[in-house]
Amino acid sequence: MIRLLIADDHAIVREGLKQLFALTSDITVVAEAMNGGEVLERLRGGGIDVILLDMAMPGISGIDLIRRIHNHDGAPPILVLTMHNEPQIARRAIKSGVVGYVTKDSEPEVLLAAIRRVAAGGRSIDPALAEAMLFESNAASEQPPHEQLSDRELQILQLLAKGLSVNEVADALAISNKTVSTHKARLMEKMAFHSNAEMVRYAVTAGLVE
Known part of the structure; x- marks a missing residue:
């Protein structure tokens, strides 16, 4: 069973995600957080396999929060679930240590597959975003x-x-x-x-x- 921490400041998003995961047999939500401080607090309790993280929450958020999570011993892998589909933002998140990046307009199957892949030690990037990153010029x-x-x-x-x-x-x-x-x-x-x-x-x- 994949034990998930959902970190999103919108209650309706968290509830929708929980309903989606309730339809699976291998993913369960064991903790929720609506800001960066709560994420760090929940981590201290342990028992989390994957963090599903919105990068735009009140207080500590984004790259700063990702780095603070990584400072925890045995920190679980981070899968970003965000509205931001800009390649440059995704690159910064990946560079900071997240192992997955999915946008909120993705199909549910894409998110479920990403969670399973990340939990198994792999990496996952939203297919459309990965294509945009691939073809985007790196010329300064x-x-x-x-x-x-x-x-x-x-x-x-x-x-x-x-x-x-x-x-x-x-x-x-x-x-x-x-x-x-x-x-x-x-x-x-x-x-x-x-x-x-x-x-x-x-x-x-x-x-x-x-």
């Missing part, structure tokens, strides 16, 4: 501008673009507001942003925020 000149940002800078860009203040970003990431301001200044310089409005427009256009 053709990469989107935000690819030059560090993971932390990109994370802060996304949070600021969602409307969070510097202090709110600092609280969400458990870092100082001075550190946030420093990263913000660097990313503004790298991206040649002259205002917060430009930053928000870019993030929305590039699909970095929902």
Whole structure:
């Protein structure tokens, strides 16, 4: 039996997933979490074979949460289930250590197959996304501008673009507001942003925020 932790801040999504898994004979949901803090708390209890993770939850989330999960001894494999189907976001997630990446518009069979493959020690990427990643040029000149940002800078860009203040970003990431301001200044310089409005427009256009 594959013991699953579902991490998603939307209750209706969690309930829908539980109904799907209830129809299987080899997958059971043993824990749920609606934010990054709860994910880390549930991990301390053990007994989890796979984490099904939404990358866009309140508080600790995304690449930062993935790295914190990996800091746990014997951390289970992470399968991302997300709305983001952009190749560059998937690449960052995979680079940070996830072993599977499925988008929420995938067919149920694709998700079930991914869970089983990840639980067995394999890797799984949404087929349509894998194709997009395969054919996407790796030439630096053709990469989107935000690819030059560090993971932390990109994370802060996304949070600021969602409307969070510097202090709110600092609280969400458990870092100082001075550190946030420093990263913000660097990313503004790298991206040649002259205002917060430009930053928000870019993030929305590039699909970095929902």
